[in-house]
Amino acid sequence: MSLNLKIALAGEGGQGVQSVAEIITEAAYQAGFQALYIPNFGVEQRGGVSVAFVQVSSEPVSAPKFTTGDIVVALSHRAVERVRQYVGEKTLLVYEAGLEDDVRQVYGERQRRLAVPALAIAQEEMHPRVFNVIILGVLVGVTGFLERRDVEQALERQFGHKFAQDPDLRELNYRALERGYEIGRENL
């Protein structure tokens, strides 16, 4: 299967954008793809919009950053504006559903888009901390190149030590992944 996928993710520090990028590239690498992930980073240790650039391909990845993403994820008010430069005509914009007005204002009506009520799901059905895992699930579902098992293994590598202390946490993460995955599949 020939694949060349570029995803930019942006959110506030603490929203877990970098973890999502790390897990998805790690899972892609373990599944035999070429993968490259680079965080943006500046002089501030905290604050500022956190952006992650992810590329997954059947061929070796060229430049670490890219001009236009196939998928661009915006998870905060500031992120919606920040990622504008990576959004092209064909880009699928994935965003937290609560940011509908911001998205409409910056991108108008025409942009390909997928609103994910991740905040509401996390708060009402699960736990605020799995907000980013729902987004991860959406990306896995909507791209379709990874098996859920690949992602679960990557989650285990990342959070295994925490899961070992609190098995409920594993169940919670898997449930969030599943929920996001279903939303993604519906929009594949």
Place this chain on the structure above:
Amino acid sequence: MAIAAQPQMPRVWRAETKPHKFCPGCGHGIVLKALGEAIDALDIQERTIFGCDIGCSLLSWDFFNLDTVQTHHGRTTPVLVGIKRARPELVVVSYMGDGGAYAIGAQHLVSSASRNDLVTIIVVNNTVYAMTGGQMAPTTLPGQKTETTPYGRDARLTGRPILGPELVAAIAPPGAYVARGSIANIVQLKNFIQKGLQNQLEGRGIAFIEALSSCPTNWHTNAAATWRFVEKEMTAYFPVGELRTPEEKPSGRFQEVPPYES
């Protein structure tokens, strides 16, 4: 015809490179002789690395039968710290002037003192930058004329002479050895340097010895005036003696606390 008695020179003295390159009346030869005798006394010639700085101290690069490295201005201590960390069995001697130690290399001195690096530092204090032609040094005395203080050092504008050993004594952790000697008392100076080397051999901490020295070339003094300047003027400002022995605590504010457990 009777042959004039030759002065006894240390074993580490390298005859092939004598007479040495220092000016007549310079104190370096005396300090180096004291160092040589101390090395002889401790029988550490085979494992001693001698490092010299920029300035007149660099003229000692071939002075001894010791493995020697001449470094950059103020950088001798970090080079020797690098050697010591890589080969702890070696004994390292960092030899420099007051400009190298207290001006351009001050951050290295402060940091090595704080780390209690196992290095023996010898600073030759002659109150001027000598090799460059006699400019004001960190140690120039108030009122002293130099090429950059032609009307005498004005302490209000350029500060007061730095007290190197006092600085090191204030901040170095227990185990450090700090002293100030003078070319006017070579036995005492040799004794201080030997204790400084001993401190390193025993792995106790940093050893820092300042040696009050002379520079008639840049002081524009004759023998009597040179000697008077060292013994009277310099000694009045820079008191000679031991400032720290390994058992003593820093003279600055110091409190022993148990290591933080995170």
Place this chain on the structure above:
Amino acid sequence: MATRPVTGEQRAFMTGNEVVAWAALAAGADIMYGYPITPQNEIMHYWTRMASKYERGFLQTEDEIAAGFATVGGVLAGKRAFTATAGPGNVLMQEAMAMAEMMRLPTVVVVTQRGGPSTATVIYSQQELNLTCFGGNGEGLRIVYSPSSHDELFLYTIKAFNSAWKYRFPTFVLGDGYQSKMREPVTIFDPEARGITMEPCRPMVGLPGLPGEERDPAHLRNTYNLEDELYEVLMTAIKEYEAIAPQVVEWDTYAVDDAELLIIAHGVVSRAARAAVVSLRERGFKAGYFRPVTLRPFPAETLRTLAARARNLMVVESAYGQLKRQVQAGLYGLETPVTGYLRPGMGITPEEIVEFVHAKELI
């Protein structure tokens, strides 16, 4: 001796800084001297976590001046010593590297370029080419490798130790912030498993035998009294550098045989340049790619042959002409026009390069 840090070959997915730490371990580096500066920090972080397990040393110094000079000390003592730095730290490091150049000391420095001049950004650039190749008050008698991938970062970090100790010139691995921070697949290996023998280290001070009696003392200096003395020492070093250059120089090419447009880039940017060439070729344009792997010595002769056949040359770099000047100096007299796509401190994508090629009608 602890077990080998890497056995055989191992696939991994990690950041470039981690790759450097593993490479230094695998190369048998004995000690690192370092001072914090972004984006190099994690090299120290990984090194300090692993060093004690494999009986290696580390010292965090008071600044990059001390880190550079302590590395000089470690090398004088006969150890495979290294340091890593970036940007303003690289500036400070040049003093010690000038001494290493004068005294032919096999120091190894990993540079992770960040934006410049001054503090600029902690992120990325290719603006430390001039500084790394020609820094200090000397003649640039250094070996500078510019890797473009994690696999190369690993390989050339190991190679840097070998070239340094074999040829006795200060050696640099010129990476950048992107390579430091990005994760990509890499194969790390035990040099022996690939048939790479590590060049032995020998001390320059602290030699066996009583100096002056059983052997001559090592009297090492970088100061000379007379112009003639310096000239002789320096010309010996220059001639040796020129003699070893053909063995050291490395480059990479792609689709150059019939290339009308030759795109020249180094380091991480060469990935974008190569991808741009692939994309241009797919659309029938005769583009080729040339990449100096060693920036010092510079592969000018090879480039000259290729450039003479092309109609246009294009230099792509995240700096304002630092590579371009090396290229032009190497091609002096050749009339092929040289155009630069120069983006100081900015990342470069294949799409931008293709767009520029068409906009400037270079093909």
